Amino acid sequence: MPELPEVETTKRGIEPFLVGATIAGVVVRNKHLRWPAQVPQALAGQPITRVGRRAKYILITTPIGTLIVHLGMSGSLRLVDAQAPVKTHDHIDLQLSSGHCLRYNDPRRFGSFHFHTSDPAEHWLLTDLGPEPLSNNFSGEHLFQQSRRRRIAVKSHIMDSKIVVGVGNIYAAEALFSAGIRPTVQACRVTRVGYDRLASQISRILARAIQVGGTTLRDFVGSDGQPGYFRQSLNVYGRAGEPCRVCASLLKGMVLGQRSTVYCPKCQKTSGWR
């Protein structure tokens, strides 16, 4: 499931093929995504000037506007040959003048395509987002200050895209484990020191996951169709009932905020210090 590392992996994979290329044609086989897909035919003939990312959105910019693409839970953007046979759930193609084709496949259709004619940062999907976890705007102090009145679980706090973007269920669980913080602790009870440690673990883990092409659990493939290899580095996610890799205690699984959560009852005792 694409979280920030998977989206960044996709962005890096497609960028060299898109920037400088011209869109030769647009094919929308199924526009019934999370929202009706906005992919104007007017994109045909437009050069792609920039490929970017904000949170889990991939931004594909042309002189007439920017496509804002979200991969949802099961979406992928792959570069295929223009003649590649269409498979099931191949919903949208951007045909390129180079003979390549940027193909969007999404079995569960939780993804989305929006088109915005001015600065994408001003699109309603992006205006209320928190800082990028790999930027200088992100810190333990930020997490701490934003948490003072929040009684929700700290895991829900760091998964809130208004607080910080790109931290999904997998990486939230992993960062809390590495920081030694129990996911269920109220956000307002985590200490400043705890948030410092949590912020640095979030950044470190996301950066490492990007280095190995993200995490492939089931669906995710990068733009070249290759899986990511961070799965073997997971310490808690998907390991409920198995022994902790640090202390051998049995990892505990539970549901928190409608999300499956796994933690080590021994390594994750505190809400701050260790």
Next chain:
DNA sequence: CCCGATTCCTGTAGGC
């Protein structure tokens, strides 16, 4: 304002 629950969707795993 705050926060938990609900909603979208389909492939897969588990139970019988």
Next chain:
DNA sequence: TGCCTACAGGAATCGG
């Protein structure tokens, strides 16, 4: 072997 159900989850939105 095959059917049926539960579950996975990003994030907007709803309801209390």
